[in-house]
């Protein structure tokens with residue numbers, strides 16, 4: 001299943017609404033990098049409000065997406081991580097220290113604007 | 119309770135099927151949201167390991183009823199290559215597939231009880247239990 005990527009000015013917005021299987025996660029990674037390349041977007045918000053599980057594989061894909069986007073000149077903010085997901089991630093031993101986060105999509109956009117537009 | 123006891127793991131999508139069924143079972147048993155997420159995540163890790171390292175196998179669920187407590191037991195078994203050194207694979211960060219190596223040590227922390235039996239060349243069985251609080 002393909003995850004839609006919306007463009008808003010210089011930003012790309014993604015809301016993950018499905019239970020991510022490995023294949024969809026990898027496709028999403030590729031789609032997003034292509035879209036960053038084509039659009040020249042400088043910021044990306046990935047909203048995880050509807051995601052109720054992040055296991056080690058999905059965490060790795062998300063972490064890689066952030067690093068790769070960064071290499072391409074786009075800052076990524078993850079938003080809406082559920083409390084239960086945050087707790088299981090820590091228990092898995094995954095800390096995502098270099099990843100920017102915000103409470104919701106709106107806060108994520110504000111964070112990007114503050115950082116990118118000073 | 120009508121109980122579908124096992125999910126066969128043959129393809130990648132079965133990982134999602136297994137963790138979703140596990141979450142449903144956990145909910146039915148009265149686990150809270152965080153424990154549901156813990157159980158679903160643990161199942162996802164075990165099912166993916168089966169798919170990645172053994173090719174196929176199954177994840178089974180069992181309700182444990184004891185006088186003073188109730189729990190959900192998850193048994194992940196395969197007839198894959200087995201694990202030669204169990205203490206090695208239980209270390210955070212150890213992976214033979216370029217993964218984070220978070221799966222097995224993570225499952226142990228997410229669940230209340232964790233047991234791993236493996237015979238080199240024969241297969242692996244992992245049992246994990248979470249008690250309803």
Ligand SMILES: Nc1ncnc2c1ncn2[C@@H]1O[C@H](COP(=O)(O)OP(=O)(O)OP(=O)(O)O)[C@@H](O)[C@H]1O
Nearest residue numbers: 056167171200207213214217218219220221222242
């Ligand atoms: N069912 C299994 N059969 C054979 N070997 C296994 C099995 N499960 C795990 N292993 C071995 O144990 C190692 C550690 O597993 P673990 O799940 O902790 O990490 P990983 O799968 O490598 O990475 P991650 O789960 O973080 O994506 C694996 O790399 C693999 O070599």
Ligand SMILES: [Mg+2]
Nearest residue numbers: 163167221222
């Ligand atoms: Mg694993």
